[in-house]
Amino acid sequence: MSKEQSAYCIALEQLRLAAEQLNLEDGIHQMLKVPKRSLNVCITIRMDNGEFGVFNGCRVQHMDARGPFKGGIRYHPRVNLDEVTALSMWMTWKCAVIDIPYGGAKGGICCNPKEMSKGELERMTRRYTSMIFDIIGPYRDVPAPDVYTDAQTMAWIMDTYSQIKGYSVPECVTGKPISIGGSEGRAEATSLGTDICAREAAKTVGLKFKGATVAVQGFGNVGWNAAKIAYDWGCKIVAVSDSTGGIYNAKGLNPYKVYDHKVKTGSVVNYKGCETITNEEVLATKCDILIPAALENSITKENADKIKAKIISEGANGPTTPEADKVLCEKGVFLVPDILANAGGVTVSYYEWVQNLERDHWPLEEVNRRLETKMAKAFKDVVTTAKKDKCSMRLAALMLGVRRVADAIKTLGLWP
Ligand code: NAD
Numbered sequence: 356m357s358k359e360q361s362a363y364c365i366a367l368e369q370l371r372l373a374a375e376q377l378n379l380e381d382g383i384h385q386m387l388k389v390p391k392r393s394l395n396v397c398i399t400i401r402m403d404n405g406e407f408g409v410f411n412g413c414r415v416q417h418m419d420a421r422g423p424f425k426g427g428i429r430y431h432p433r434v435n436l437d438e439v440t441a442l443s444m445w446m447t448w449k450c451a452v453i454d455i456p457y458g459g460a461k462g463g464i465c466c467n468p469k470e471m472s473k474g475e476l477e478r479m480t481r482r483y484t485s486m487i488f489d490i491i492g493p494y495r496d497v498p499a500p501d502v503y504t505d506a507q508t509m510a511w512i513m514d515t516y517s518q519i520k521g522y523s524v525p526e527c528v529t530g531k532p533i534s535i536g537g538s539e540g541r542a543e544a545t546s547l548g549t550d551i552c553a554r555e556a557a558k559t560v561g562l563k564f565k566g567a568t569v570a571v572q573g574f575g576n577v578g579w580n581a582a583k584i585a586y587d588w589g590c591k592i593v594a595v596s597d598s599t600g601g602i603y604n605a606k607g608l609n610p611y612k613v614y615d616h617k618v619k620t621g622s623v624v625n626y627k628g629c630e631t632i633t634n635e636e637v638l639a640t641k642c643d644i645l646i647p648a649a650l651e652n653s654i655t656k657e658n659a660d661k662i663k664a665k666i667i668s669e670g671a672n673g674p675t676t677p678e679a680d681k682v683l684c685e686k687g688v689f690l691v692p693d694i695l696a697n698a699g700g701v702t703v704s705y706y707e708w709v710q711n712l713e714r715d716h717w718p719l720e721e722v723n724r725r726l727e728t729k730m731a732k733a734f735k736d737v738v739t740t741a742k743k744d745k746c747s748m749r750l751a752a753l754m755l756g757v758r759r760v761a762d763a764i765k766t767l768g769l770w771p
Pocket of ligand 1: 501575577634
């Protein structure tokens with residue numbers, strides 16, 4: 356993946372474009388350029404071999420004018436403050452676009468979870484939670500899963516937070532296992548939202564969704580669930596990939612079986628009846644809908660021109676660079692931007708938090724009904740803005756998000 360521009364530079368450029376289009380006051384623009392708070396922590400744990408393991412982590416809180424900070428925690432060797440800051444800013448816009456009462460935050464630890472034991476991951480998660488304890492909490496900042504963190508990670512965070520508090524606080528984190536207060540539908544929510552956006556985009560451009568061909572880059576939580584749901588809705592999944600490479604079958608593949616193969620072998624590659632292709636080739640696959648669901652900067656000016664999909668629904672955060680955006684726009688690709696297309700996860704996280712605060716548990720149908728309504732409304736709001744301002748879906752979503760946050764800042768005023 357290209358590293359030509361840092362994620363934070365891209366986030367700043369996006370904010371600049373939205374601010375310009377909105378005629379945003381300079382003071383508010385300046386305020387939104389930097390996070391309200393960033394905490395760097397050095398997490399030291401005992402490794403299984405008895406030695407010290409030392410990891411750098413952070414929690415970045417961008418803006419909370421519309422409600423408590425909210426955002427995932429990422430474990431990856433590439434995690435750094437620049438990336439986490441960008442992700443925290445995108446969370447602010449995302450919560451505003453989907454219209455839930457949260458601000459944006461993100462956290463991360465620079466580590467290689469694939470090389471760590473479960474015990475080491477648990478100790479690292481608990482130590483990290485204790486080190487950011489003062490700035491998180493149900494009314495301050497509510498973490499959630501992201502790349503290489505999952506429901507188990509959230510359970511450790513909840514337990515550590517609750518042990519320090521002295522009582523159980525399920526509402527301090529979302530994306531938990533259902534047995535300890537997690538919501539029905541949370542595990543699939545991001546992907547369901549991404550597929551709802553792809554479906555609405557198909558309606559908008561006049562493409563038949565049922566039978567549409569789909570390629571998915573990244574076969575983790577978001578990618579695998581997006582492939583599964585699209586398959587269940589009658590789409591034909593022609594290509595998928597993970598960090599080890601990609602597979603292609605023009606006749607379509609069954610994502611459930613590919614998932615079983617990945618669980619057994621650790622990779623999607625070598626799944627029977629498929630051609631092995633590179634990650635670049637997955638992006639360039641002949642298909643109607645492309646779902647990037649891996650990491651940032653996958654679609655760049657080098658490969659954007661090769662994309663054949665008519666619709667892109669961004670499951671990942673920041674998968675497309677601004678230069679690639681221009682190329683895709685000129686090619687007439689209908690792109691549903693990340694801050695809309697992957698907002699389903701934070702939306703059901705919000706529902707989980709509400710259920711926890713009320714000590715309630717909603718059935719799956721209730722969760723999905725509310726999610727469907729929220730996603731369809733946000734999609735319509737963004738399309739309407741794009742038409743009115745004659746701009747791309749990305750700029751329209753950014754404008755909508757930035758405007759809602761700016762309105763909240765102005766209404767609250769400054770203290771003292
Ligand atoms: P995950 O760790 O479950 O999956 C990531 C997948 O990407 C893995 O299959 C990995 O093999 C693959 N991958 C890594 N590098 C790759 C490469 N170079 N090429 C192709 N595949 C590669 O993570 P996730 O939770 O599915 O998150 C994926 C993206 O979606 C991230 O950008 C994340 O920020 C975003 N996102 C996640 C959620 C959520 O609820 N989990 C919500 C919103 C956005």
